[in-house]
Amino acid sequence: MIIIITLGTNVGTKAREDGRAFDELRNLKIDAGVLERADGSAYLEFGGNKILVAIYGPKESYIRRLQRPDRAVIRCRYNMAPFSVDDRKRPGPDRRSIEISKITAEALHSSVILEKYPRSMIEVFIEVLEAEGGTRCAGITAASVAMADAGIPMRDMVVACAAGKVNGEIVLDLSEVEDKDGEADVPVAILPRTGQITLLQSDGNLSADEFEKALDLAIKGCQQISEVQKEALKNRYGV
Amino acid sequence: MIFVNDKDLVVPGEILAEDDFHPGRGTFKEENKICSSVVGLIALRNKKISVIPLQSKYIPKRGDVVIGEITDIRFSMWGLDINSPYSGLLPASEVFGKEKRELDKVFKIGDVLFLRVVDVDEVRKVKLGLKGRGLGKFKGGILIYITPTKVPRLIGKKGSMINMIKDKTNCEIVVGQNGVVWVNGDIEMERVAEKVIKMIQKQAHTSGLTDRVREMLAQLTGEELEVSKDTEAVEGEENDNDNASSEDEKDVKQENDTNSSEKDNKNIPREIFESKLNLNHKR
Numbered sequence: 165m166i167i168i169i170t171l172g173t174n175v176g177t178k179a180r181e182d183g184r185a186f187d188e189l190r191n192l193k194i195d196a197g198v199l200e201r202a203d204g205s206a207y208l209e210f211g212g213n214k215i216l217v218a219i220y221g222p223k224e225s226y227i228r229r230l231q232r233p234d235r236a237v238i239r240c241r242y243n244m245a246p247f248s249v250d251d252r253k254r255p256g257p258d259r260r261s262i263e264i265s266k267i268t269a270e271a272l273h274s275s276v277i278l279e280k281y282p283r284s285m286i287e288v289f290i291e292v293l294e295a296e297g298g299t300r301c302a303g304i305t306a307a308s309v310a311m312a313d314a315g316i317p318m319r320d321m322v323v324a325c326a327a328g329k330v331n332g333e334i335v336l337d338l339s340e341v342e343d344k345d346g347e348a349d350v351p352v353a354i355l356p357r358t359g360q361i362t363l364l365q366s367d368g369n370l371s372a373d374e375f376e377k378a379l380d381l382a383i384k385g386c387q388q389i390s391e392v393q394k395e396a397l398k399n400r401y402g403v
Numbered sequence: 404m405i406f407v408n409d410k411d412l413v414v415p416g417e418i419l420a421e422d423d424f425h426p427g428r429g430t431f432k433e434e435n436k437i438c439s440s441v442v443g444l445i446a447l448r449n450k451k452i453s454v455i456p457l458q459s460k461y462i463p464k465r466g467d468v469v470i471g472e473i474t475d476i477r478f479s480m481w482g483l484d485i486n487s488p489y490s491g492l493l494p495a496s497e498v499f500g501k502e503k504r505e506l507d508k509v510f511k512i513g514d515v516l517f518l519r520v521v522d523v524d525e526v527r528k529v530k531l532g533l534k535g536r537g538l539g540k541f542k543g544g545i546l547i548y549i550t551p552t553k554v555p556r557l558i559g560k561k562g563s564m565i566n567m568i569k570d571k572t573n574c575e576i577v578v579g580q581n582g583v584v585w586v587n588g589d590i591e592m593e594r595v596a597e598k599v600i601k602m603i604q605k606q607a608h609t610s611g612l613t614d615r616v617r618e619m620l621a622q623l624t625g626e627e628l629e630v631s632k633d634t635e636a637v638e639g640e641e642n643d644n645d646n647a648s649s650e651d652e653k654d655v656k657q658e659n660d661t662n663s664s665e666k667d668n669k670n671i672p673r674e675i676f677e678s679k680l681n682l683n684h685k686r
Contacts, residue, residue, distance in 0.1 A: 204458070222460055222488040233526070236488075277431070277440060281460075283527055284488035312415050315458030315550075317440035319431065320416030357416050357438070397414045397442050401457060401608060 181342065186335045189325070189385055194306065194396035196313045204314025206396070208306035211339060212296025215303055217310040221286035230285065235278035240269035240288040242303055248295045264300045265290075271304050271324065271353040271363040277317040286316060297340035301326050301351050304363065309393050313400065321393055322362055324353035325385035327378040329370060334377045336385045350375065352382040356390040359383070409447040412608075413439040419452050427453030444608060457608060461487040461551040461581040463529040467520045468538070470546070470579035471531065473513060476506050483516070483531060486548060486581045491529040493518065498533055515541045515585065517577060537577075544575070544587030547597050549604040551582035556607040557600060564603070564613060571620040572596045595623045 180186065190211030199205035202218035209215075225231040230239070242264040244253050257265075268290065276286070288310070290303040301324035308322040328338045330346035343349055348368025354361050370378060405420040407413060419430060419437045426432045429441045430452055439445075443454040463469070463485065471491050475482030483491040493516070495506055510516065517539060521532040533539060549557065558565045558578060569576050574588030574596050586596045599619055606612055 203460075224488055224490055281488055312442050313458065315441055315456050315460065317429070318415040319433075319438070319440065321414065355416070357418070358433075394414045394417075398412055401412055401442075 180330070180335060182339060184337075186333055187381060187384070189337045189388060190339065192389060192392050194309055194392055196309050196396045196400040202310075202314075204310045204312070204316070206306045206310040206313060208302055208309075210298065210302040210305075211337075212294060213292070213299055213302045214294040215299065215306050216291045216293060217303070217306040218289045218291075219286065219307070219310045219314040219316070220289075221314070222281040222284035222316065223287075225283060225285040227285070231283050234282055236276075236281040236284045236286055238269045238272055238276065238278070238286045238288060240265045240272070240290070240307075242268060242290045242292070242300070244292040244295060244299070248292045264303065267300065267363055267365070268304050268307060271322055272307060272311065274360070274362050275308065275318045275320050275322045275355055276311065277319060280317055286311075295340070297338055297343045298326050298351075300324070301353070304353050305389055305393065309396055312397055320355040320357045321390065322353050323356055323386045323390045323393060324351060324363060325382050325389055326351040327382035327385065329368065329374060329378065334374060334381060336381050348374075348378070350378045350382060352379060352386065354383055354386045356387055405452075407445050407452075409445055411445045412443070413445060413454060414442050415440055419445070419454075423450065425451045427451045429454030429456055456552050458550055459552045461485070463487055463489060463491070463520050463523045463527075463581075465520055465523055467580040468517065468535075469520060469531075469581040470515060470517055470541075470577065470583035470585055471581075472515050472546075473510050476510075476512060479506075481506065481510055483518070485518075485529065485531075486551075486579075486583050487529075489523075489527045489529050491518070491520075491531045493531045493533070497521070497531070510540065515544075515546065517541065517579070517585070541577075541585050541587070544585050545593050545597065547584040547586060547600050549582045549584060549600060550607075551580065553604050553607040554578060554580055554582060556612070557584070557603050559613070564616065567613075567617065568596055568599055568620065571624050572599075592624070595620070598623060 193209040195207045197205060198207045199218050202220060204219035206217045222236050230237050242261050244261060246253050246255050288307050290307060292299050304322055304324035311318060312321055326338055326349055327334065327336050328346050328349040330342045338346060338349055348370045350366045351363065352361060353363035404422060405424065407419050417439045419439055422435050424437055426437045429439060429443055430437050431440050437452055439454045441454055441456040443456040446453045446455050469485050471483035471485040473481050474484045479495045481493040483493060485491040498509060517537065518531040518533055519535050519538060520529060522530040565576060565578060572588060572592040572595050574586050574592050576596065577585045584600055586593050599616060602619060603616060
């Protein structure tokens with residue numbers, strides 16, 4: 165199942181490196197329930213990104229000190245495979261993956277109805293098989309599909325998307341090249357029904373106006389991705 | 404105002420209705436809107452909207468009968484895995500009364516028991532008991548894990564589905580409300596029952612399931628077991644009743660055949676894994 169999203173036409177004269185319009189997303193495909201042994205799982209392809217997410221839980225917290233008497237806790241592990249990037253990535257957690265694990269857990273936190281499972285634990289494993297820019301957003305998007313697949317009650321499905329500034333233009337969904345050469349990158353995660361923001365980072369230099377513009381663009385992208393998420397879950401049950 | 408129909412498939416966060424409706428299970432209310440919280444099928448009863456989840460974890464409830472495996476032996480109690488986020492406790496007093504005996508001489512780690520949930524307290528401590536008819540330790544057999552929400556579908560109306568499997572495979576089958584199924588019988592037949600139960604779990608949300616289960620059973624048992632024509636005729640009559648009930652229960656679009664066969668293939672590693680588990684139980 166491949167769902168191609170095209171947002172508008174190539175309006176600008178200066179096209180992007182990969183031929184996309186400034187407000188155009190890369191090709192997105194999500195499959196839910198791909199792993200047999202996990203409670204919930206999802207596989208996502210977003211441009212050149214290939215990400216696999218597995219959810220285990222809610223289960224008895226095996227780390228006693230993390231247990232909360234009134235709610236469940238979410239633990240998250242973001243990991244990049246050594247072969248996911250051009251130069252071999254040294255295996256194991258590094259500064260960047262620890263940060264992404266933390267922000268992913270926090271982005272998902274407000275969507276899940278944690279009070280329903282006190283003293284338990286939900287584990288999220290995000291494995292990046294191939295990376296091409298925007299993996300943190302793609303990871304969050306896939307994780308919330310996997311969460312829903314696991315039957316964990318949620319208020320809404322979190323969806324994430326980035327916007328940024330490349331060659332003086334505000335663009336949606338930065339690729340790896342654009343991220344490296346560009347001036348700024350703003351990853352955003354929202355709850356699409358209410359529009360609440362659960363993740364907002366900004367890397368690089370942006371004026372206040374540019375930031376507003378980037379944020380609006382990212383939220384627009386999120387709304388589009390949200391539709392694909394819902395589609396993926398419905399497809400899983402053959403409807 | 405309502406935005407969905409009965410038996411529609413919904414995803415978390417979808418707005419189901421506004422104003423004069425009541426939120427049921429699997430939903431929540433936000434301002435004046437009722438939203439779904441899980442992936443599931445809509446169940447409309449008068450003005451109450453619920454979502455029956457397609458996937459869930461077992462939450463222990465007082466009075467349920469469950470199947471658990473002993474994972475821990477402590478000073479005066481056994482710890483059990485009951486396929487839930489919360490582990491179960493079986494106090495020694497439930498088994499011995501006031502008498503004091505060594506616990507590991509009665510039940511060992513890995514033993515499978517059929518129990519009743521006696522109490523669940525505020526800190527989700529699940530107290531189990533063995534008092535009641537049919538409760539106790541299982542000898543031999545295999546364990547199959549299914550989603551707890553699909554237990555009613557596996558049992559069927561007045562046990563129609565489970566009795567059909569029992570008859571055709573000649574196996575003893577016990578279903579715990581926590582989604583653990585114990586099957587005991589001929590090794591070949593245990594495998595057949597397992598395949599059928601897995602199929603029911605995969606297709607629980609589709610209609611006409613009873614017929615497909617019957618077909619599958621006939622196909623799988625056909626080679627090994629010759630069913631006499633008399634019994635088939637009797638079952639033919641039952642069919643009609645079952646049909647009516649199954650259509651009552653669910654009326655959702657059917658999955659196509661290619662889809663389901665693909666899913667069966669994915670099942671293989673799990674089956675191998677479980678067959679390994681069984682060796683332990685048979686000791």
